[in-house]
Amino acid sequence: MQNTKAYIAEHKERFIQELIELLKIPSVSADSAFTKDVIAAAEAVKNALSHAGCDTVEICETDGYPIVYGEKLIDSKLPTVLVYGHYDVQPADPIELWDSPPYEPIIKKTALHPEGAIFARGACDDKGQMYMHVKALEFMVKTQQLPCNVKFMIEGEEEVGSDNLGIYVANNKEKLTNDIILISDTGMIANDVPSITTGLRGLSYVEVEITGPNRDLHSGLYGGAVANPINILTKMIASLHDENNHITIPGFYDKVEELSKKERAEMAKAPFNINDYQNALDIDSVYGEEGYTTNERNSIRPTLDVNGIWGGYIGEGAKTVIASKAYAKISMRLVPHQDWEEITKLFKTHFENIAPKGVTVKITPHHGGQGYVTPIDTIGYKAASKAYETTFGKKPIPQRSGGSIPIVALFEKELKSKTILMGFGLDSDAIHSPNEHFGVWNYLKGIETIPYFYKYFTEMKTI
Amino acid sequence: MQNTKAYIAEHKERFIQELIELLKIPSVSADSAFTKDVIAAAEAVKNALSHAGCDTVEICETDGYPIVYGEKLIDSKLPTVLVYGHYDVQPADPIELWDSPPYEPIIKKTALHPEGAIFARGACDDKGQMYMHVKALEFMVKTQQLPCNVKFMIEGEEEVGSDNLGIYVANNKEKLTNDIILISDTGMIANDVPSITTGLRGLSYVEVEITGPNRDLHSGLYGGAVANPINILTKMIASLHDENNHITIPGFYDKVEELSKKERAEMAKAPFNINDYQNALDIDSVYGEEGYTTNERNSIRPTLDVNGIWGGYIGEGAKTVIASKAYAKISMRLVPHQDWEEITKLFKTHFENIAPKGVTVKITPHHGGQGYVTPIDTIGYKAASKAYETTFGKKPIPQRSGGSIPIVALFEKELKSKTILMGFGLDSDAIHSPNEHFGVWNYLKGIETIPYFYKYFTEMKTI
Numbered sequence: 001m002q003n004t005k006a007y008i009a010e011h012k013e014r015f016i017q018e019l020i021e022l023l024k025i026p027s028v029s030a031d032s033a034f035t036k037d038v039i040a041a042a043e044a045v046k047n048a049l050s051h052a053g054c055d056t057v058e059i060c061e062t063d064g065y066p067i068v069y070g071e072k073l074i075d076s077k078l079p080t081v082l083v084y085g086h087y088d089v090q091p092a093d094p095i096e097l098w099d100s101p102p103y104e105p106i107i108k109k110t111a112l113h114p115e116g117a118i119f120a121r122g123a124c125d126d127k128g129q130m131y132m133h134v135k136a137l138e139f140m141v142k143t144q145q146l147p148c149n150v151k152f153m154i155e156g157e158e159e160v161g162s163d164n165l166g167i168y169v170a171n172n173k174e175k176l177t178n179d180i181i182l183i184s185d186t187g188m189i190a191n192d193v194p195s196i197t198t199g200l201r202g203l204s205y206v207e208v209e210i211t212g213p214n215r216d217l218h219s220g221l222y223g224g225a226v227a228n229p230i231n232i233l234t235k236m237i238a239s240l241h242d243e244n245n246h247i248t249i250p251g252f253y254d255k256v257e258e259l260s261k262k263e264r265a266e267m268a269k270a271p272f273n274i275n276d277y278q279n280a281l282d283i284d285s286v287y288g289e290e291g292y293t294t295n296e297r298n299s300i301r302p303t304l305d306v307n308g309i310w311g312g313y314i315g316e317g318a319k320t321v322i323a324s325k326a327y328a329k330i331s332m333r334l335v336p337h338q339d340w341e342e343i344t345k346l347f348k349t350h351f352e353n354i355a356p357k358g359v360t361v362k363i364t365p366h367h368g369g370q371g372y373v374t375p376i377d378t379i380g381y382k383a384a385s386k387a388y389e390t391t392f393g394k395k396p397i398p399q400r401s402g403g404s405i406p407i408v409a410l411f412e413k414e415l416k417s418k419t420i421l422m423g424f425g426l427d428s429d430a431i432h433s434p435n436e437h438f439g440v441w442n443y444l445k446g447i448e449t450i451p452y453f454y455k456y457f458t459e460m461k462t463i
Numbered sequence: 464m465q466n467t468k469a470y471i472a473e474h475k476e477r478f479i480q481e482l483i484e485l486l487k488i489p490s491v492s493a494d495s496a497f498t499k500d501v502i503a504a505a506e507a508v509k510n511a512l513s514h515a516g517c518d519t520v521e522i523c524e525t526d527g528y529p530i531v532y533g534e535k536l537i538d539s540k541l542p543t544v545l546v547y548g549h550y551d552v553q554p555a556d557p558i559e560l561w562d563s564p565p566y567e568p569i570i571k572k573t574a575l576h577p578e579g580a581i582f583a584r585g586a587c588d589d590k591g592q593m594y595m596h597v598k599a600l601e602f603m604v605k606t607q608q609l610p611c612n613v614k615f616m617i618e619g620e621e622e623v624g625s626d627n628l629g630i631y632v633a634n635n636k637e638k639l640t641n642d643i644i645l646i647s648d649t650g651m652i653a654n655d656v657p658s659i660t661t662g663l664r665g666l667s668y669v670e671v672e673i674t675g676p677n678r679d680l681h682s683g684l685y686g687g688a689v690a691n692p693i694n695i696l697t698k699m700i701a702s703l704h705d706e707n708n709h710i711t712i713p714g715f716y717d718k719v720e721e722l723s724k725k726e727r728a729e730m731a732k733a734p735f736n737i738n739d740y741q742n743a744l745d746i747d748s749v750y751g752e753e754g755y756t757t758n759e760r761n762s763i764r765p766t767l768d769v770n771g772i773w774g775g776y777i778g779e780g781a782k783t784v785i786a787s788k789a790y791a792k793i794s795m796r797l798v799p800h801q802d803w804e805e806i807t808k809l810f811k812t813h814f815e816n817i818a819p820k821g822v823t824v825k826i827t828p829h830h831g832g833q834g835y836v837t838p839i840d841t842i843g844y845k846a847a848s849k850a851y852e853t854t855f856g857k858k859p860i861p862q863r864s865g866g867s868i869p870i871v872a873l874f875e876k877e878l879k880s881k882t883i884l885m886g887f888g889l890d891s892d893a894i895h896s897p898n899e900h901f902g903v904w905n906y907l908k909g910i911e912t913i914p915y916f917y918k919y920f921t922e923m924k925t926i
Contacts, residue, residue, distance in 0.1 A: 201683060203683075203783070205781045205783070212744075212746065213744040213745065213746055214744055214745035214746075215560070215744075215893065215896050215897065216557070216560075216895065216896045216897070217744075217895075217896065218866065218894055218895045218896070219766075219768045219770055219794055219796070220664060220666075220796060220864070220865045220866030220867050221650075221761060221864070221865050221866055221890060222761060222865070223761060223766040223768045223794075223796050223865060224751050224752060224760040224761050224764055224765075224766030224768070224796065224865070225749060225750075225751050225757045225758075225760040225761040225865075226744060226746060226749060226750055226751070227746070227748075227749075227750035228768050228769060230768075230769040230770075230771070230772050230791075231700065231701075231704070231768060231769050233697070233772075234696070234697040234698075234700040234701045234769065234772070235697075235700075235701040235704075237694065237697040237698075237701075238694075238697045238698040238700075238701035238702070239701070241694070241698070281675075281676040281677055281678075281680075281689060282676065282677035283675060283676055283677075283689060283690070283821050283822075284820055284821065285690075285819075285820035285821040286688060286689055286690075286821060287688075287689055287690035287695075287819065287820070287821040288687050288688050288689070289687065294688045295688075297687040297688040298684065298685060298686060298687050298688040301687055302687075303682075303686040303687030304694075305682050305686045305687070305691045305693075305694060305785055306691060306693040306694050306697065306774075306775065307682060307693075307775050307776050307781070307782060307783060307784050307785070307786075308693075308774065308775035308776040308777045308782070308784075308786070309693050309696075309697070309772055309773065309774050309775060309777075309789065310772065310773045310774075310777040311769075311771065311772050311773075312769065312770050312771035312772060312792070313554075313556070313770055313771040313792060314771045314772070314773040314790075314792075315493065315494065315554060315556065316493060316494060316495070317493040317494075317623050317829065318493070318623060318624065318668045318670075318770070318792060318794070318829040318830060319493065319553060319554060319622075319770060319771070319792075319895070320666070320668070320770060320794055320867075320895065321770050321771075321895055321896075322768055322770070323770075323771070326772065327777075328693075329775070329776060329777075329781065329782075331682055331686070331781070331783055333682070333683060333686050333687065356748075356750065357747055357748035357750070358746050358747065358748040358749065358750040359746075366780065366781040367781060401683070401684070402683045402684045402685070402686060402687070402688075403681065403683030403684055404683055404783075427684075432681070
């Protein structure tokens with residue numbers, strides 16, 4: 001790759017301006033009030049891909065929002081990179097907490113972004129990170145350095161569960177054939193600590209309902225004599241962790257991968273300051289599974305968290321009632337090899353088993369997804385690592401994320417290919433929150449780094 | 464007493480209609496949206512007392528809702544009965560479970576009320592039972608049979624802890640001087656098994672708030688690494704009972720009166736069928752403290768129940784959030800000799816002690832009250848017993864209730880008088896629940912029975 005820095009320096013203002021125009025479109029997939037804007041964003045992406053050099057670009061209709069597909073195939077003997085991203089954004093609420101309007105992007109300097117960051121909904125997640133790939137393609141095509149084939153698949157329903165993407169992928173396996181999938185929808189540790197996300201957790205999300213007496217009762221007349229569904233629910237949930245905060249569901253850990261001491265030692269090299277972490281959250285102590293560090297607890301270990309609980313009288317003041325029903329939403333983050341459907345079944349069986357007489361239990365699975373790992377000894381990872389090393393001057397740290405991107409596991413299942421997660425955002429970029437932003441430096445660094453991935457991947461693949 | 468039956472028969476329709484008008488006023492003291500209605504209910508009670516024959520009636524302002532005071536003093540040498548009741552009602556939630564609107568009273572027949580019952584919030588607790596006393600007074604005054612002095616004190620904050628009543632009573636001891644206090648705010652065993660409540664449980668009601676991180680967090684990125692306030696809350700609440708359902712708060716049982724075998728054997732004579740009890744509640748088993756029967760668990764034993772719990776995402780679908788805060792409303796029913804303020808302190812100390820690092824705890828006492836016992840060898844009890852025997856043709860059974868009327872202990876302390884609890888409702892009348900109702904037969908039977916209490920009490924007192 002030649003002239004990357006020079007090309008970016010020359011076109012920098014235009015690159016920023018193009019992204020700003022895309023960010024002005026409020027493509028909120030969760031709210032039907034924005035339907036026209038979501039469609040407009042798909043059109044904008046289509047045009048951008050054409051201008052960047054794709055030979056074929058199409059808007060693929062689905063039962064929901066369309067998928068924008070683009071490709072530039074130069075030689076069937078060369079490898080093919082499939083880029084995935086999304087043009088839809090999270091709702092901007094609570095809108096009153098934004099310092100500037102979410103769809104009127106402005107550039108402001110911050111402590112972590114001294115060269116300025118673009119503030120707008122979607123700036124980082126994922127329009128900004130997706131658009132880096134469009135501009136990287138433009139650079140490679142315009143400078144005649146595209147080393148392999150490339151396909152783009154940019155969807156508009158990532159923030160609402162990607163339901164139609166799954167169908168699209170299953171129906172277009174041939175068209176989507178590729179050697180590696182490239183996604184920028186995660187983050188890195190810091191601008192001077194590049195990292196590549198190598199693992200994502202899976203997810204099982206269930207809702208539980210405990211029913212005791214057939215109606216709400218007066219707690220004076222019945223208190224102590226019948227099973228109170230809320231008390232029972234707290235007892236059942238509490239029992240799901242033992243005194244060392246291990247999860248007590250039989251079989252839950254059976255398929256959990258235990259990392260070697262060496263791997264854990266590698267992970268432990270990531271910069272982490274427990275005091276900063278606690279101070280940022282205003283907590284006097286972290287909490288979690290015995291025997292694991294904070295970074296391990298939220299990445300390589302499965303968890304069980306109550307995401308919501310409700311029952312009885314929750315209004316102002318006091319009401320002496322024993323509720324007929326109590327509810328909770330419970331999610332389990334899973335690690336690779338744990339099958340989310342199997343874990344959901346284990347949860348259901350166990351939770352039904354531990355219910356005492358006097359109550360009935362109903363369990364409704366909400367959704368789930370598999371965890372995912374990219375081994376660091378694959379060509380894809382090595383190529384990405386070398387690309388970061390080239391542009392950052394530092395080897396990136398492999399990092400497991402606690403979050404879930406269910407479609408990554410789906411891609412592996414349907415398309416039989418691995419995914420490389422090259423994120424350029426920071427944790428502090430406030431994705432899903434007010435004042436989302438994306439560093440201008442990060443945006444341009446992404447455009448600079450991505451072509452090297454194409455180069456090294458093609459070289460390693462064709463040796 | 465003469466012509467009670469005839470008078471009631473003649474005025475029956477009006478008695479019912481007057482109560483229905485009072486029930487139409489949604490006097491919910493717990494919810495400030497109903498402030499005007501609570502005041503309107505006080506006015507309605509004032510007018511009713513005037514019409515019934517009180518010489519003086521006044522609305523006594525407090526820092527909260529007013530107390531309606533009325534009196535008819537016929538001779539200072541005769542005894543004085545002080546009637547207490549309340550015109551406020553519980554909230555109607557969950558409103559969707561009512562078969563008819565809670566403030567549009569209708570009369571429907573039920574299995575236990577073949578002559579019909581009035582369905583409305585407050586029908587039994589306490590507007591219906593309070594209004595029996597107003598109509599009993601009307602009868603005695605109109606037929607010139609009032610045998611003694613009478614005072615009425617009807618408050619509007621019973622369902623929210625009676626805070627201002629305590630101040631009012633302490634400041635008006637002279638005015639409230641009496642020989643016996645009469646309250647109908649309890650129940651009886653069955654229409655053919657009259658009973659008088661001789662014991663009440665005390666109450667300590669607290670709200671707890673657990674705070675973890677200073678903001679809601681993404682459960683993928685933080686799950687497993689920080690204390691989740693909902694999980695912690697369930698663990699803390701669950702630990703408040705041991706495996707035998709004894710309460711684990713240190714010192715909690717220290718002052719609990721242990722009844723003798725003989726007393727427990729007496730209690731066990733009350734008719735009770737465990738299958739009917741379970742069937743009525745649609746439960747396959749009762750639940751409670753080891754070593755005690757159902758009737759003991761809800762009367763002579765203290766309890767701890769969660770009355771409400773909430774935290775995190777409780778809307779439709781799934782949100783992968785770790786909430787910053789979780790809450791619960793917890794009430795403890797206490798037995799005589801347990802001091803509610805002491806128990807509240809024990810709870811607070813213990814609950815703070817069991818909080819793990821990583822969360823903070825805030826405990827807000829809502830209200831409380833002492834338990835109470837009326838010995839059955841007092842004139843008051845004997846007069847009441849004879850009154851029931853006259854109108855029901857059966858001696859009533861003395862019964863300990865699981866409920867609490869905290870002000871009864873307060874009356875004894877401040878006014879040095881005993882209280883007689885002449886309840887005419889049934890357990891199945893669904894007080895505090897959707898579809899609360901009060902039997903028309905019970906309402907009229909109360910109006911018939913109360914004057915005999917005045918008669919016998921005056922006779923026994925003046926012998």
